[in-house]
Each structure stands twice: as C-alpha cells, then as structure tokens.
Amino acid sequence: MPSGAPSTDLWPRLEPLLPQVQKPARYIGCEDGMQTPEHGSDKTSWLFTYPDTYEIGLPNAGLQILYEIINERPDAAAERSYAPWVDMEELLRREGLPLFSVDTHKPAAEFDVVAFNLSAELTYTNLVNCIDLAGVPIHSARRADADPLIAVGGHCTYNPEPIADFVDLVVLGDGEEVIGDITDLVGEWKRNGKNAGTREGLLRELSKIEGVYVPSMYEVEYDGEFLAAVTPRYPDVPEKVEKRTVTDLADWPYPKQQLVPMTEVVHDRLAVEVFRGCTRGCRFCQAGMITRPVRERPAEQVSRMISEGLQRTGYDEVSLTSLSTADFSGIEKVVADTVSNQGVGQVSVALPSLRVDAFTVGIAAELQRARRTGLTFAPEAGSWRMRQVINKLIRDEDLYGAVESAYSQGWRRMKLYFLTGLPTETDEDTLGIAELGRNCVELGKKYNSSASVTVSVGGFVPKPQTPFQWFGQNTEEELRRKVELLKNDLRGTKGVQLKWHDTRASLAEGITSRGDRRLGAVIEYVWRHGGTFQEWSEHFSIDLWLEALAANGLDVDWYVYRHRTEDEVLPWDHLSAGLHKDFLWQDWRDALEELGLEDCRWTPCYDCGACTGYGIEHVVASATPPAGGSQGTGVDLSAGGAVPVTLQTTKPIGVGG
Amino acid sequence: MRLRIAFSKHGKIRFTSHRDVARIWERALRRTNLPVAYSEGFTPRPKLSFGLALSTGHESEGEYLDVDLDPEQGADVDLAGLTTHLSAHLPVGMTATGVVVVDRRMPSLQQAVTSCTWQIDVCGVDESTVQAAIGAALAAEELMITRERKGKEVTDDIRPLVFDLAVDQPIEQGVRLITELGTQPRAVRVTELLSALDPPLAEPLLNEPRVLRVHQWITTDDGQRHDPMNVAAAASAPAGVA
Numbered sequence: 001m002p003s004g005a006p007s008t009d010l011w012p013r014l015e016p017l018l019p020q021v022q023k024p025a026r027y028i029g030c031e032d033g034m035q036t037p038e039h040g041s042d043k044t045s046w047l048f049t050y051p052d053t054y055e056i057g058l059p060n061a062g063l064q065i066l067y068e069i070i071n072e073r074p075d076a077a078a079e080r081s082y083a084p085w086v087d088m089e090e091l092l093r094r095e096g097l098p099l100f101s102v103d104t105h106k107p108a109a110e111f112d113v114v115a116f117n118l119s120a121e122l123t124y125t126n127l128v129n130c131i132d133l134a135g136v137p138i139h140s141a142r143r144a145d146a147d148p149l150i151a152v153g154g155h156c157t158y159n160p161e162p163i164a165d166f167v168d169l170v171v172l173g174d175g176e177e178v179i180g181d182i183t184d185l186v187g188e189w190k191r192n193g194k195n196a197g198t199r200e201g202l203l204r205e206l207s208k209i210e211g212v213y214v215p216s217m218y219e220v221e222y223d224g225e226f227l228a229a230v231t232p233r234y235p236d237v238p239e240k241v242e243k244r245t246v247t248d249l250a251d252w253p254y255p256k257q258q259l260v261p262m263t264e265v266v267h268d269r270l271a272v273e274v275f276r277g278c279t280r281g282c283r284f285c286q287a288g289m290i291t292r293p294v295r296e297r298p299a300e301q302v303s304r305m306i307s308e309g310l311q312r313t314g315y316d317e318v319s320l321t322s323l324s325t326a327d328f329s330g331i332e333k334v335v336a337d338t339v340s341n342q343g344v345g346q347v348s349v350a351l352p353s354l355r356v357d358a359f360t361v362g363i364a365a366e367l368q369r370a371r372r373t374g375l376t377f378a379p380e381a382g383s384w385r386m387r388q389v390i391n392k393l394i395r396d397e398d399l400y401g402a403v404e405s406a407y408s409q410g411w412r413r414m415k416l417y418f419l420t421g422l423p424t425e426t427d428e429d430t431l432g433i434a435e436l437g438r439n440c441v442e443l444g445k446k447y448n449s450s451a452s453v454t455v456s457v458g459g460f461v462p463k464p465q466t467p468f469q470w471f472g473q474n475t476e477e478e479l480r481r482k483v484e485l486l487k488n489d490l491r492g493t494k495g496v497q498l499k500w501h502d503t504r505a506s507l508a509e510g511i512t513s514r515g516d517r518r519l520g521a522v523i524e525y526v527w528r529h530g531g532t533f534q535e536w537s538e539h540f541s542i543d544l545w546l547e548a549l550a551a552n553g554l555d556v557d558w559y560v561y562r563h564r565t566e567d568e569v570l571p572w573d574h575l576s577a578g579l580h581k582d583f584l585w586q587d588w589r590d591a592l593e594e595l596g597l598e599d600c601r602w603t604p605c606y607d608c609g610a611c612t613g614y615g616i617e618h619v620v621a622s623a624t625p626p627a628g629g630s631q632g633t634g635v636d637l638s639a640g641g642a643v644p645v646t647l648q649t650t651k652p653i654g655v656g657g
Numbered sequence: 658m659r660l661r662i663a664f665s666k667h668g669k670i671r672f673t674s675h676r677d678v679a680r681i682w683e684r685a686l687r688r689t690n691l692p693v694a695y696s697e698g699f700t701p702r703p704k705l706s707f708g709l710a711l712s713t714g715h716e717s718e719g720e721y722l723d724v725d726l727d728p729e730q731g732a733d734v735d736l737a738g739l740t741t742h743l744s745a746h747l748p749v750g751m752t753a754t755g756v757v758v759v760d761r762r763m764p765s766l767q768q769a770v771t772s773c774t775w776q777i778d779v780c781g782v783d784e785s786t787v788q789a790a791i792g793a794a795l796a797a798e799e800l801m802i803t804r805e806r807k808g809k810e811v812t813d814d815i816r817p818l819v820f821d822l823a824v825d826q827p828i829e830q831g832v833r834l835i836t837e838l839g840t841q842p843r844a845v846r847v848t849e850l851l852s853a854l855d856p857p858l859a860e861p862l863l864n865e866p867r868v869l870r871v872h873q874w875i876t877t878d879d880g881q882r883h884d885p886m887n888v889a890a891a892a893s894a895p896a897g898v899a
Contacts, residue, residue, distance in 0.1 A: 011669075016865065018672055018714065019714045019865035020865070024672035024713065024714065025672045025673045025674065025677060025713075027672075028669040028670070028672050028673075029669070030669050030670055030748050030749060030750070032748065260684065262670060262673050262677055262681060262748055263673055263674070263677045264676070264677065264680070268680075311688065312688070313684065313688075314683070314684030314685060314686075314687040314688040314746070315684065315687075316683075316687065346695065346701060
C-alpha cells in the first residue's frame with residue numbers, strides 16, 4: 001500500500017454483510033470515546049488489535065491507553081480492531097475483504113503498525129489468522145518493505161519465542177513510553193518513503209530501543225533437542241532485552257476517555273487502575289513477577305478519575321483494578337468516597353482481585369452500601385502447607401474471617417478460586433480445597449440458610465519468568481484425576497458448587513507458554529487446520545495441538561511435563577523482566593522447602609532485581625500495610641502493629657536435587 | 658412523574674439490539690443527571706419502560722420510552738431543552754425528538770400501541786414482481802407463516818394484521834414498500850411479512866432489505882389513530898413540550 005494513498009472506507013461493503021452475522025454491533029465502532037483520526041502520509045498509523053472477539057478485547061486497558069496516547073500525538077493516528085467471529089470471517093473471505101478497523105473501517109494493511117495485545121497463549125492462532133486476514137504474509141521473513149510492521153505486547157511477550165516467526169517486534173513491559181520511541185523511528189522511515197531494502201535497517205534500529213525485542217535480529221542455536229544459545233546477529237543489537245517500566249503512574253492518568261461500547265462486553269463498567277505491580281511474591285503468578293515494582297496511583301487522582309469517569313460514561317459501576325486491590329493504601333477512603341458521592345448517584349464498586357487477608361468488615365460494609373457485586377476470593381490452595389510452597393501466605397483463619405465479613409454484611413454467595421497441580425501437591429492438599437469450601441458454607445449458614453460458595457478450580461500452568469518456570473506441569477490425566485477427587489469428595493454437599501477449567505486447555509496452554517521457536521510450526525499447523533478461537537470451548541481441540549506436535553516431531557513430555565534443570569538455557573533467558581535468574585532459582589528451592597518470602601514493599605529489599613536493576617523504587621503511599629488479617633505473614637496482625645519479619649528467606653541452600 | 662421520550666435510530670447504531678438500546682438509555686439518563694426513580698431491593702434498577710422492540714438492524718423514526726422520575730426531585734425537572742440535552746449524551750445516530758409528561762395510570766407503550774408503519778427497501782427485484790406479490794397477498798384470505806415459539810414450530814395467519822401494503826416509489830436498485838402491520842395481540846415482524854409473500858422477498862440473504870419504522874400508532878375506541886406523543890399530551894395536563 002503506497003504510504004501516501006488516501007484512506008479506504010470499507011463500510012459500504014461491510015454494511016450488507018452485517019445483517020447476516022451474529023452480534024453485528026461488534027463491528028460498528030460508535031463507542032463513546034471513539035476517535036476518528038485523520039490519516040496522512042506524514043502520520044504514523046497504528047492499528048491496535050485484540051486477537052479475540054470484540055466483547056473480550058474492547059475492555060483491554062492496555063490497548064485503550066496506547067490508543068489515546070498515540071492519538072494525542074499530532075504526527076500519529078491510532079484505530080482498533082478485533083478478531084472477527086467465525087461467521088464474519090467466512091463472509092469477509094468470501095467477499096475478498098480484509099481485517100478492518102472498527103473506527104473508520106479502514107483495511108488493516110493500510111496501517112504502518114498492526115499491534116496485538118497478547119494476554120493468553122491460546123489466542124496465538126488468532127494472531128496468525130488476523131495477520132493473514134489483513135492480507136499480510138504470516139511469516140515476518142516474507143514481508144515486503146511496505147507491509148505493516150507486526151508488533152505484540154502484553155504478558156505473553158515475556159516468552160514470545162513460539163510466535164517469533166510471525167512478528168516483527170515485541171514490546172516488553174509498560175507501553176506508555178516505549179510506544180512513543182517506536183513511533184518516532186517508524187515515522188521517520190515512513191516520511192523517507194519506506195524504500196526497498198530499508199525494512200531490515202529499521203528493525204535493527206528498533207531493536208536498540210529499551211523494551212523492544214526484534215526476534216529476527218537473533219540467531220538461535222540448538223544442542224540436540226536442547227537450546228544452546230540465542231545471540232544477537234549484530235554487535236549493536238543488545239544481548240539481553242530489558243523490559244520497559246514507567247516510574248510513576250501519576251504521570252499517566254489513562255485512559256482519560258474510557259471507551260464505552262454500544263453493546264455488552266465482558267467488563268462493562270468503568271475501570272480505574274489503582275496500582276501496577278505486586279510484591280506479594282506468589283510464586284505461581286507471572287503477572288506479579290513481571291510487573292514489579294509496586295507503583296500506586298495517588299489516592300486523590302484515583303478519586304478524581306472515578307468521579308469524572310462515572311459522570312462522563314454514565315456507568316453505575318466502577319472496578320478498581322490492580323493485582324491485589326485490597327493492598328492499595330487508600331482503599332477504604334476511595335471506596336467510601338465513591339459510594340457516598342451523591343453527584344454520581346447509585347454506584348457499585350467492584351474489587352476484582354482481593355486478598356482475603358486484607359478484606360475487612362470495613363470494606364465489606366462500604367461495598368454493600370451501594371449495590372452488591374460478586375465477591376471472589378483467591379486462596380489458591382487448599383492447605384497452609386501448600387500455600388507456603390506457593391508463597392500465598394494466608395491462613396485458613398484469614399479466609400474464614402473474610403468470608404464471614406462478607407456474609408455478615410449480607411452477601412449470600414461468593415466464589416473461591418483455587419489452583420491444582422501445584423509443585424509438591426498431595427491428595428491431602430487437593431482435598432483441602434473441598435474442606436475450605438464446606439467450612440465457608442457452614443460459616444455462611446450462621447447468617448443465611450441459603451448461603452453458598454462456588455469453588456472454581458484451574459489446572460496450574462507454569463509460566464516463564466517465575467520461580468516455577470522449571471517445574472514440570474502435571475499431566476492432563478493427573479489434573480483430571482485431581483478434579484475427579486474433588487468431584488467425588490463434594491458429591492452431595494449442599495451449598496458448594498464445584499467448577500473446573502478444562503484440563504485439556506491447561507495442556508495446550510502449557511505447550512505454548514514455555515515453548516521455543518520450534519513451536520511456530522505447531523501454531524501454524526493448528527491455524528492451517530482451522531484451529532482459531534482456541535479460548536472458546538466450542539472451537540478448542542486438544543487433538544489438533546497434539547497432532548501438530550507429532551507432525552513436527554516434537555514431544556509433549558519434553559515441552560510440558562518434564563522438570564527443567566538449573567543449567568538449562570530457557571527460551572526466554574535473553575529477555576528480562578528485571579528479576580535475577582539466581583533469585584528465581586533460590587525462590588524455587590525455597591518453595592520446595594516450604595519457606596515463605598516476605599512482601600518487600602513494607603520490609604527490607606531482598607534484591608530480586610526489579611528495582612535495583614532499573615534504578616527505580618516502589619511508589620507506596622503508606623509505610624505500613626492495610627489493617628486486618630495476617631498480611632501475608634501467616635501471623636495474626638488484626639490487633640495492629642508492624643509486620644514481623646519472620647519469614648525472610650533463608651540463605652542459599654544447595655542447588656540441584 | 659413519568660416522561661415519555663421519542664427518539665430515532667439511524668445508521669451504524671441500528672446494528673445494536675433492543676437490550677443494547679436499553680443500556681444506552683440508562684447511561685445517557687445518568688449523564689444527563691435526570692433524577693430517575695429506582696426500583697427497591699438488592700439490585701435497584703432505573704424505572705424505564707420501552708415500547709415494542711425494534712429488530713437489530715432496523716432503523717426507526719418513531720421509538721419511545723417511558724421514564725419514571727423520583728417523586729421528590731422529579732418536579733423540578735426543566736423540560737425545555739431536554740431533548741437537545743439528551744441527544745448530546747446519545748451516540749451518533751440516536752436522537753431524542755420529543756419529551757412529554759404522561760399520566761402514570763396510562764397503559765404502557767407495549768399495551769397501547771396497536772400498529773406500526775414500516776418503510777421497506779427491497780433490492781434485486783423488479784417492481785412488477787413486487788406488485789404481483791402484494792396484489793396476491795392482499796387478495797388472499799390468509800397469509801400463513803411458521804415461526805418458532807418455545808422450541809416448537811407454530812403456524813400463524815398474519816393476514817388480519819396486514820392493515821396496509823403498497824409500493825411507495827421506485828428507488829435505485831429496487832422497490833420501496835410501505836406497510837402498516839398490527840401489533841396486537843402480537844407484533845408482526847417485517848421479515849415475517851416478506852417471507853409470506855409469493856415469491857418471498859426476504860431472500861436471498863445478501864440482499865437484506867433495509868427497513869425503517871416510520872410510525873407507531875395508538876388506535877382509540879373511536880377508530881382514530883394517534884401518535885404516542887399526542888395521546889400522552891391529550892391525557893396529561895399541563896403538557897410539557899420540549
């Protein structure tokens with residue numbers, strides 16, 4: 001597409017298709033907050049794409065933030081796209097129409113950069129499908145100079161090797177600043193005419209930006225089936241790519257104009273990010289490891305974003321988002337201010353990620369003054385022993401305290417989230433999940449005879465850049481056996497409803513999460529055999545994934561089930577979330593010893609690397625943790641006082657074994 | 658106090674569903690700071706009542722909703738300029754076209770509306786075919802359709818509810834029809850009418866007709882047709898007009 005070409009509006013050709021598809025409002029745009037940017041040969045254009053349906057992709061905060069930041073630049077323009085559902089895709093291909101933006105219905109290939117958010121590995125085949133539907137060659141090596149650059153960001157990019165063949169550049173970490181650096185370079189290249197033979201040079205320049213990884217600039221060597229090394233092809237390309245981190249959220253009060261969709265989406269409410277990063281140190285949690293350090297948004301900015309956002313959008317519900325919202329220093333005040341703000345009418349507050357040890361009667365009482373929202377607690381494991389292994393240091397009593405707080409304030413049902421298949425897990429640990437569920441219902445019956453809990457169980461998938469990255473995932477059969485164990489134990493138990501994640505989907509996620517570049521052929525195989533929308537049970541097929549591995553001579557055991565050793569080169573070793581590999585290894589050994597590790601935001605640093613490596617610090621408004629519960633110490637702190645440092649990790653123990 | 662609001666729906670936004678439109682209104686009313694009354698209970702909802710659902714994809718010049726205002730604060734609402742104010746908070750393609758005060762004892766829109774006038778642009782057929790199909794339909798004693806109801810196929814005669822049906826004027830690449838279809842005891846859908854014609858005009862799918870609801874009507878016992886806003890005006894005094 002010549003860069004000076006006028007913008008194409010596909011709407012007249014799309015409009016006749018919409019009466020024939022399910023949920024046509026997915027494709028119309030029209031959101032409050034939508035921008036209709038002007039394109040031009042001197043403007044760098046971005047198409048921010050979520051590789052799943054509109055309902056799932058629209059609320060994605062990362063894409064909305066970048067969409068606004070780019071559109072605020074006079075020399076750039078941004079629009080959005082989402083994966084068309086299978087019925088729409090069929091019509092598009094039949095009519096010879098490409099992937100398009102929902103803002104001005106412009107063909108994807110007319111953008112300079114098509115950037116995808118990757119939040120889940122099972123969307124990888126949709127990524128490939130969207131590139132293909134855009135009319136762009138799926139392999140980066142086959143792309144011409146004038147083809148759009150395919151970029152990816154989001155949590156999955158901490159191991160982008162399985163999709164390395166398909167993408168031109170990968171962004172690690174916070175996007176707010178790095179997006180500007182990329183725009184500068186791409187803009188210069190565009191204004192110079194995107195001349196033949198200059199794409200490689202541009203990519204090489206991009207690879208020097210902190211937080212940008214260009215897979216094609218690296219050579220991958222194998223030693224037998226093992227990875228030997230991933231090394232830069234040029235001396236000026238960094239050996240190790242560090243993530244990008246914004247130091248202060250107060251500088252980035254985005255989204256300022258959250259998009260309000262005209263049709264229902266998964267999180268149909270105002271969302272205000274109260275902090276980024278988490279140092280609770282749960283060892284299974286990739287998000288907590290890769291987003292450090294903790295950076296709180298000032299409470300007054302949070303309150304302002306809530307009241308202005310509610311007035312602007314007309315929403316009657318606000319979600320305070322973070323990885324553990326009850327840990328926010330200003331939580332009680334912000335919740336109280338919001339529910340008592342008469343200016344915005346009846347408002348309910350959702351706290352989507354709650355640690356039980358910080359959920360108090362006070363918060364429960366404030367929340368229920370408006371409408372009651374669903375409550376989900378995540379004890380993650382059924383026994384104290386297991387929770388020490390995963391470093392989720394909450395006692396049974398903390399859970400019971402939180403649950404009783406909620407029941408006493410009028411809630412009648414809540415959801416408890418658990419993982420199974422964790423390192424060292426015994427059947428006793430697994431059955432502890434059922435026991436906790438039963439005990440919670442008993443507590444609830446003191447307040448309401450119809451009290452109930454939903455116990456939701458997911459199979460654990462080890463993730464890159466975490467202490468559990470060396471752990472061999474439980475086999476699919478083993479995960480299924482554990483689910484059966486719980487089903488049998490809870491049979492006939494009134495008030496406890498058991499739900500479980502498809503264990504076959506956990507296996508497919510395992511294949512993609514810690515794979516190397518050889519997985520690219522597997523993803524391509526699944527896509528070529530119709531395997532899109534793998535997050536959707538009606539489209540998911542484990543047989544297709546296993547067939548694809550076999551067709552490429554790869555082994556599920558080797559990629560998923562085996563434990564990895566300390567000296568093994570991991571596919572993501574040349575990418576850094578700031579965490580020292582020896583810190584992660586030590587934390588893995590501590591896990592096996594059932595040793596906990598303190599939350600460092602209120603206690604001395606143990607040098608994981610996330611702050612010291614980048615010369616940044618936690619931004620926390622309070623020097624002491626919020627009141628109540630055990631605050632991750634396993635010790636009852638409800639009487640007040642500082643957090644005792646009793647669970648600091650021991651000195652290094654012998655490795656191996 | 659109860660307000661009846663008239664609005665139109667055109668363009669891209671026509672692909673939103675009836676449920677979507679209800680949510681769009683809830684948000685718009687909150688942004689307008691209108692003191693809407695809420696239901697009691699664990700999950701209080703704003704007291705809004707919508708008229709006949711408009712099928713997803715159809716446009717309209719005559720949509721209505723009734724809004725109950727808080728009895729204490731509702732009396733202070735300034736109706737002058739409210740339509741402009743509301744339209745500013747509605748998405749592109751939706752416009753508030755009028756506001757009146759109605760008596761709360763009046764039957765709901767769902768109960769009161771007796772028929773709708775539709776404009777239907779059918780593409781890919783010539784006028785003589787359409788004229789023949791219409792003539793046959795109007796001359797027929799019954800027009801049978803089959804539809805699914807609670808998982809079972811039922812057949813209905815829609816002829817008694819086809820009050821009027823005629824070719825309006827030729828348009829580019831097709832024919833424009835005007836029809837008035839009854840809504841009691843059940844609203845006949847435009848697609849049901851088109852599929853009951855011989856030959857059916859609802860196929861092929863690629864030439865989906867463009868449909869516009871032009872009017873909704875309330876027929877009173879004396880046989881007079883009224884616009885839902887006019888009936889409201891007549892039954893309530895003093896009437897507020899935006």
